[in-house]
Amino acid sequence: GPLSSRRDRSLLLAPGDVVTVGKQHLPRRERMPKAAARVTWYDHKFVFENTPLRDVATQLQDVFGVRLSSPQPEVMQRAVTGTFEAETAQDLLDAVALMMNLNLQKTGRGYILTR
Numbered sequence: 001g002p003l004s005s006r007r008d009r010s011l012l013l014a015p016g017d018v019v020t021v022g023k024q025h026l027p028r029r030e031r032m033p034k035a036a037a038r039v040t041w042y043d044h045k046f047v048f049e050n051t052p053l054r055d056v057a058t059q060l061q062d063v064f065g066v067r068l069s070s071p072q073p074e075v076m077q078r079a080v081t082g083t084f085e086a087e088t089a090q091d092l093l094d095a096v097a098l099m100m101n102l103n104l105q106k107t108g109r110g111y112i113l114t115r
Helices: 053-064 073-077 089-099
Strands: 017-021 027-031 038-040 045-052 067-069 079-085 103-106 110-114
Touching (some): 053 073, 053 079, 053 089, 053 110, 073 110
Parallel strands (some): 067 110
Antiparallel strands (some): 017 027, 038 045, 103 110
């Protein structure tokens, strides 16, 4: 249904829309870019749509505080599409590595992906 603000303004959301609330506590509808990654951390769901692994790495840093890298630059350019439920960075990366036929190595500073 519509989202109402304190001023009784309504926003009708379509698939792909995101609502943000600004400094004045007014909701604003925005269209998510098609290739954007969405994370709903409260239910541990990660949604990637043609998202480069370098952007997945940014999400991992933001959500879990871990680093993801690869000594092979082409690996981080590969794109992933899918919805993943993961409570830890390890869970998410295990699924991504398996799906993309990559090797995952845990290090003291984070994770490394290789072909």
